[in-house]
Amino acid sequence: MEVKQFLPFGRRIPLAVVSVVMLCTASGCLTGPKQWIQQRFKVGPEYCRPATPVASDWIDADDPSVVSACADYSNWWRVFDDPTLNALEEEAASQNLQLRQAAMRVVEARALLNTARGTLFPQSQQATGSFAHIKNSETNANQFPAVEYDQWGAGFNASWELDMWGRFRRLVEAAEANYESSIYSYDDVLVILQGELASAYIQMRTLEERLDIVQENVVLQQQTLELAQKRFENGRVSELDVAQAATSLNATKAAIPPLEESIRKTQNAICVLLGSAPEDLAGYLEQTGIPTPPEQVVVGIPAELLRRRPDVRQAEQQVALQSALVGFTEANLYPHFALTGSIGVEAAKISDLFRSESLVGSVGPGFQWDILNYGRLINGYRAQQARLQEAVLGYQQAVLNADRSVEDAIISYLKEKERVELLRESVVNAERSVDIATLQYREGKADFQRVIDTQRVLVTRQEELAASRGRVNVNLVSVYKELGGGWQTRCQNSGAGATLAVDPTSTTIPALSPTMSTEPASDSSEPTPATDEVDAAVTTEIALPVDLLLTLE
Known part of the structure; x- marks a missing residue:
């Protein structure tokens, strides 16, 4: 006689479950019975942030222009003290179309998360x-008592697959990671938008100053041409001086159309970033010159990039998502237990349908186990494991790229500042050279070629200085962008826009703190949460324009 006949039904199921876990573990599955219990009856790895090499400080931390201290980067463009730039940044944050697309991806991910959460409840519920009207054969050998009758029926049935291995909970974890990844993707688009707009604005101001420089030199060279013309008319010089002066003047004038073209193209780019059709912004943007950068830039420490840069955090969420999918595919290797039930009424007459005698129903457990799948499930599991390792390497590479990009931006900013000082001295010397050469030409002590050469050098050096001053600002923008600053503005409620709550169940986003680990849980410790003090400071709303919110209702 079999032993199981003496066991109550309630004790047979746990023994069967343990037997299945031990069988699968013996077959090479990752999660053992003890780990399965420690993980609250979930198979697969628990997530924690992968280890990655991070420098303790920046290479140029000792430079006087670099300050390694914590700072608020939410409105970094205000360091330029340019009201026009401030207004453009606010307008772009509420009107840019790519940013709106990113917000719709957040809404999509939120809906998918709600869908995944629904799998935790009975997966099938149907009202029937x-x-x-049934008519039986009257010539059948086994004749039914009723040859012709009606059959009425109504009822409800449901099926609930028990989440014995954490299969559905892992799906929820994957959906949560995808949802948080979409938020960081939004933040990344916002950071890129702010950087591109600031760079385009500074480029426009730089081109305007270069245009002013060329126009001022046109006036100077026009005066030189008039001087050469008078000296030629007085017979003091040959016509060669007049021809040289006219040639130099026309060459300088020829530099104006390309600059005007570049200004217009830059304005068009600004319009597109603002979510509007290209138009001439000359009437809207008063010319204010190249913004003045601060003497120092606050860069913090490299470790802060892990929690500040949206692209790094997005890469981390991809690891969390893939970790959950590993658990999901492992759960597919195990049998699926379900409770199935139905209740309803059946009667020949509709008037008898709701009598107690018409009640029918059934309820009971069952299981389904995919066997003889010819390696499809186990190889699917191995593929997800490989993708997890790929995501880990991708995250580590994202951290290295972030570190490198900040270092590149810092050194570009510092060296361009040095170049500005050298060019400034060069311009002063070139201006003095033009004055001396012009004076000596008036007095007949120098030939006209000396005047032409000094004026040509002056134009070149002045344009180089203006371009270098612009590059200092652009490089500073790159520093703040690579540091991951600016996305914090979505947490601020401003009058320019409304607030879109992107949490599926409340009006705010939950703390973005993954609780899964890429390593199997140990016997003596809990999974390490991937959170720190920066997470606690992350406000949890995305600012969107009112008209866009109305489309979501």
Whole structure:
């Protein structure tokens, strides 16, 4: 006689479950019975942030222009003290179309998360109803008492697959990671938008100053041409001086159309970033010159990039997502237990349908186990494991790229500042050279070629100085962008826009703190949460324009 006949039904199921876990573990599955219990009856790895090499400080931390201290980067463009730039940044944050697309991806991910959460409840619920008029054969050997009758029926049935291995909970974890990844993707688009707009604005101001420089030199060279013309008319010089002066003047004038073209193209780019059709902004943006950068830039420490840069955090969420999918595919290797039940009423007459005698129903457990799948499930699991390792390497590479990009931006900013000082001295010397050469030409002590050469050098050096001053600002923008600053503005409620709550169940986003680990849980410790003090400071709303919010209702 079998032993299981003496066991109550309630004790047979746990023994069967343990037996299945031990069988799968012996077959090479990752999660053992003890780990399965420690993980609250979930198979697969628990997530924690992968280890990655991070420098303790920046290479140029000792430079007087670099300050390694914490700072608020939410409105970094205000360091330029330019009201026009401030207004453009606010307008772009509420009107840019790519940013709106990113917000719709957040809404999509939120809906997918709600869908995944729904799998934790009975997966199939159906209300049924039927009517049939049945006529049996009158010549059948086994004749039914009723040859012709009606059949009425109504009822409800449900099926609930028990989440014995954490299969559905892992799906929820994957959906949560995808949802948080979409938020960081939004933040990344916002950071890129702010950087591109600031760079385009500074480029426009730089081109305007270069245009002013060329126009001022046109006036100077026009005066030189008039001087050469008078000296030629007085017979003191040959016509060669007049021809040289006219040639130099026309060459300088020829530099104006390309600059005007570049200004217009830059304005067009600004319009597109603002979410509007290209138009001439000359009437809207008063010319204010190249913004003045601060003497120092606050860069913090490299470790802060892990929690500040949206692209790094997005890469981390991809690891969390893939970790959950590993658990999901491992759960597919195990049998699926379900409770199935139905209740309803059946009667020949509709008037008898709701009598107690018409009640029918059934309820009971069952299981389904995919066997003889020819390696499809186990190889699917191995593929997800490989993708997890790929995501870990991708995250580590994202951290290295972030570190490198900040270092590149810092050194570009510092060296361009040095170049500005050298060019400034060069311009002063070139201006003095033009004055001396012009004076000596008036007095007949120098030939006209000396005047032409000094004026040509002056134009070149002045344009180089203006371009270098612009590059200092652009490089400073790159520093703040690479540091991951600016996305914090979505947490601020401003009058320019409304607030879109992107949490599926409340009006704010939950703390973005993954609780899964890429390593199997140990016997003596809990999974290490991937959170720190920066997470606690992350406000949890995304600012969107009112008209966009109305489309979501």
